[in-house]
Amino acid sequence: MHHLRFRPRLAALLLPALSMPVLAQSSANIGGMVDIGVYRDAAKTWNVGTIQRSNLAFTGTEDLGGGLSAFFTLSTRFDLDTGALEDAPAKSKPFWHGESTVGVKGAFGSIKAGRALDALYANDWNFDPWYYFDRIASPAWDLWHYNYPSDPKANGGKAEYGRIDNALFYDSPVIGGFSLHVSGSPEKRDGDTRRPLGGALKYAAGPVTAMVSREKNSAGASDTFFGLKGRIGSLALMGAYDVSKTPDNTSKAKALTLGAQYTVGSWTLNGGWGQVDVDGVKAEKVLGTGVIYALSKRTSVYADLAHKKFVSDSANVYGVGVAHSF
Numbered sequence: 592m593h594h595l596r597f598r599p600r601l602a603a604l605l606l607p608a609l610s611m612p613v614l615a616q617s618s619a620n621i622g623g624m625v626d627i628g629v630y631r632d633a634a635k636t637w638n639v640g641t642i643q644r645s646n647l648a649f650t651g652t653e654d655l656g657g658g659l660s661a662f663f664t665l666s667t668r669f670d671l672d673t674g675a676l677e678d679a680p681a682k683s684k685p686f687w688h689g690e691s692t693v694g695v696k697g698a699f700g701s702i703k704a705g706r707a708l709d710a711l712y713a714n715d716w717n718f719d720p721w722y723y724f725d726r727i728a729s730p731a732w733d734l735w736h737y738n739y740p741s742d743p744k745a746n747g748g749k750a751e752y753g754r755i756d757n758a759l760f761y762d763s764p765v766i767g768g769f770s771l772h773v774s775g776s777p778e779k780r781d782g783d784t785r786r787p788l789g790g791a792l793k794y795a796a797g798p799v800t801a802m803v804s805r806e807k808n809s810a811g812a813s814d815t816f817f818g819l820k821g822r823i824g825s826l827a828l829m830g831a832y833d834v835s836k837t838p839d840n841t842s843k844a845k846a847l848t849l850g851a852q853y854t855v856g857s858w859t860l861n862g863g864w865g866q867v868d869v870d871g872v873k874a875e876k877v878l879g880t881g882v883i884y885a886l887s888k889r890t891s892v893y894a895d896l897a898h899k900k901f902v903s904d905s906a907n908v909y910g911v912g913v914a915h916s917f
Contacts, residue, residue: 630910730865768796
């Protein structure tokens with residue numbers, strides 16, 4: 592019966608807090624996306640699993656007054672077909688794989704600390720019709736950043752393409768359509784040759800979006816990215832050029848992608864082409880197409896088809912899926 596004696600003590604602790612005036616407004620939210628499909632991969636194997644991504648995110652903000660607010664993000668990604676963490680245990684990804692940050696924002700922009708997408712990966716999705724999230728048809732998924740893991744040791748010592756640990760992230764306010772995004776870490780772990788640092792300058796105003804980015808990771812690999820997108824009514828045309836180099840420039844990969852997206856009513860049609868040249872050899876070409884039908888604002892069904900040509904082989908990959916955001 593110890594719980595009966597606990598209740599008066601708990602009430603005594605809570606009543607003063609409840610009687611205090613509210614000094615700040617705060618909110619917390621749960622959101623994410625679940626996605627699953629049936630598809631045939633480049634190894635010519637049939638699968639039931641994630642085609643885009645599935646994630647669960649907890650976010651929150653608190654008004655600090657004076658135009659300042661605090662915020663946090665905790666996000667994990669998982670494979671819906673098994674319920675396991677994404678790619679676990681093969682890539683040893685942490686539980687909060689997607690993001691784990693806390694920060695402050697105001698008129699100066701925002702600054703946060705923790706694990707998150709670096710400046711390059713947080714913005715490059717603008718220049719792919721599939722928003723860099725489709726494992727079947729997106730040329731960007733296969734070709735961009737070929738030699739560039741954002742953090743070579745982020746996942747239990749294994750490479751992470753996208754996020755960096757122990758880092759600081761800054762996003763400027765938008766001025767005249769321009770914004771600056773910077774990511775890096777003051778830490779230098781055992782075996783690191785340098786501290787990671789990267790930046791992206793983005794322009795987004797009216798029908799035009801453009802971006803240039805340059806990064807170096809903790810091992811000395813580098814990535815330079817250019818993206819451009821224009822919109823004419825319901826049609827968006829886009830292209831990207833990416834150059835990634837291994838440490839000491841021992842290997843150089845040059846990727847070029849082109850894409851188009853057309854929306855009419857509840858339908859979205861995507862098309863894309865790309866190729867990557869690695870040390871003078873055309874390592875892969877991708878020609879992809881897809882269609883999405885929105886059943887509602889949160890739920891859609893889709894179909895994807897792509898032809899992928901490698902140095903000595905080729906494959907047709909295709910699949911259908913359903914995605915629901917919440």
